[in-house]
Amino acid sequence: MDTLLPEPAAVPSHSPRTWLRQIHSGGQIFETCPAWCTDNHRSDDSGFLDDLSHGAHFNGPELPVSDAEHGSLPMPVFAGRINVDPYSEDPRRSVPHIHLEPFQDEVMECLDPREFAAVIAQVRAHCDRLDEVHAQLVKARAEYR
Numbered sequence: 001m002d003t004l005l006p007e008p009a010a011v012p013s014h015s016p017r018t019w020l021r022q023i024h025s026g027g028q029i030f031e032t033c034p035a036w037c038t039d040n041h042r043s044d045d046s047g048f049l050d051d052l053s054h055g056a057h058f059n060g061p062e063l064p065v066s067d068a069e070h071g072s073l074p075m076p077v078f079a080g081r082i083n084v085d086p087y088s089e090d091p092r093r094s095v096p097h098i099h100l101e102p103f104q105d106e107v108m109e110c111l112d113p114r115e116f117a118a119v120i121a122q123v124r125a126h127c128d129r130l131d132e133v134h135a136q137l138v139k140a141r142a143e144y145r
């Protein structure tokens, strides 16, 4: 081709973060984040080998839940984290997995893709059922008295 090469993209590249970590049991090791990791790793300059996790949090919708004192409080549902514990001896944890919080402070740990898909399908099916209940409510109100 005789045209000029395109300018480099203006968007910042997300080159993997790499740092040197001191291991309490001895030695040091270079760690590299997977591309999807958003953890800051501020306290990961040293530790035991299997202390390290990489991950990224995802938010869930906040539902206004009745509260006697405040009227209502925002309750996040279906938030969670994609996570990997690269040095875990548990084969479920040493590969990327999901920690899902269906309710605040309640965790479904270590979901693999098949298990996560099953939860998504269950919730999606329930939303379809809620649509039916919504239609039932609208009809019930129209017919009321």
Ligand SMILES: [Zn+2]
Residues within 6 Å of the ligand: 032, 033, 034, 037, 038, 039, 041, 053, 054, 055
């Ligand atoms: Zn990381």
